[in-house]
Amino acid sequence: MIDHYSTLGVVPSADPAVIKAAYRALAAIYHPDKNSSPDASEFIKAINIAYETLSNPEKRRQYDSVYGASTSAKPSEFEDAAHFTDEQIESSWGTATKFHPTIALDFAKLGKISWRLAFSFKLKLIEEKAFLESHAIAEEFKKTYLSRFFGSDPQNQKLAEELLKSREIQAAIRLNEIVSVVGSSVSPQEIQRQVFSEHKTAEVKFRKRQHYAALEGNSYYGLDPYQAELLVKMHGGAVTRSGFFRRKVLLELNGGCMSFGSENEFVLYVKKIYETEYS
Numbered sequence: 001m002i003d004h005y006s007t008l009g010v011v012p013s014a015d016p017a018v019i020k021a022a023y024r025a026l027a028a029i030y031h032p033d034k035n036s037s038p039d040a041s042e043f044i045k046a047i048n049i050a051y052e053t054l055s056n057p058e059k060r061r062q063y064d065s066v067y068g069a070s071t072s073a074k075p076s077e078f079e080d081a082a083h084f085t086d087e088q089i090e091s092s093w094g095t096a097t098k099f100h101p102t103i104a105l106d107f108a109k110l111g112k113i114s115w116r117l118a119f120s121f122k123l124k125l126i127e128e129k130a131f132l133e134s135h136a137i138a139e140e141f142k143k144t145y146l147s148r149f150f151g152s153d154p155q156n157q158k159l160a161e162e163l164l165k166s167r168e169i170q171a172a173i174r175l176n177e178i179v180s181v182v183g184s185s186v187s188p189q190e191i192q193r194q195v196f197s198e199h200k201t202a203e204v205k206f207r208k209r210q211h212y213a214a215l216e217g218n219s220y221y222g223l224d225p226y227q228a229e230l231l232v233k234m235h236g237g238a239v240t241r242s243g244f245f246r247r248k249v250l251l252e253l254n255g256g257c258m259s260f261g262s263e264n265e266f267v268l269y270v271k272k273i274y275e276t277e278y279s
Helices: 004-008 015-030 040-054 057-067 087-099 102-110 115-128 131-149 155-165 169-182 186-198 200-216 225-234 261-271
Strands: 238-242 247-252 256-260
Touching: 004 040, 004 057, 004 131, 015 040, 015 087, 015 115, 040 057, 087 102, 087 115, 102 115, 102 131, 102 247, 115 131, 131 155, 131 169, 131 225, 155 169, 155 186, 155 200, 169 186, 200 225, 200 261, 225 247, 238 261, 247 261, 256 261
Parallel strands: none
Antiparallel strands: 238 247, 247 256
């Protein structure tokens, strides 16, 4: 069956306003009068069919009763590169981010999971002007999306999120297959062990992301230098301490050496250099 949601670049949970906005954007991009591509006319037909189905509540219900029953995932579901851009949407988004800069961060985080998820989120905010609710909407979008392919267990969802952000797509596909078959009859720990036994590099990346997430420590102890040291070591670096009460931290990494006057300075530096990769 043709994936109409994929055709419009949205997720299956997209509401009518998002579907309509996506259709308008694609129709403007691929209209034969504006697009000379030999595939434009065929694609506009597919767009029209998708919109005709998904914009009609009854047709969408019937379509979802078949397509929506499937929880299997393909690699294309988790692509992080957008298939198209629309000048009007990007212009509106650019204006919105000037007044609400945090929405760009929410968008970027969703984009690491799936460009369709992020695109649907962007359209939702623009169409409903829901910029003040950005974070809550992003979290709800993410939870709904992950639960579709990886079940309702929070640990399985978290594993899936980390795998996708690490671009370990095949490991995520395997997780989807396992959860689809065994459901909640197997513990998340057992499922995780099985996935990692088949995808060794995925486990390494997952551990790195865990160490980065734990850098903040907790409210009582503050920043966690132990997690920072573990992360550095996983990247081939070395950490030593010297001075009074061993407060001076020496970091050897990527052929260079740096000295820090306190553990906090060390942790903040590690957090900064890996922020783009793991945030």
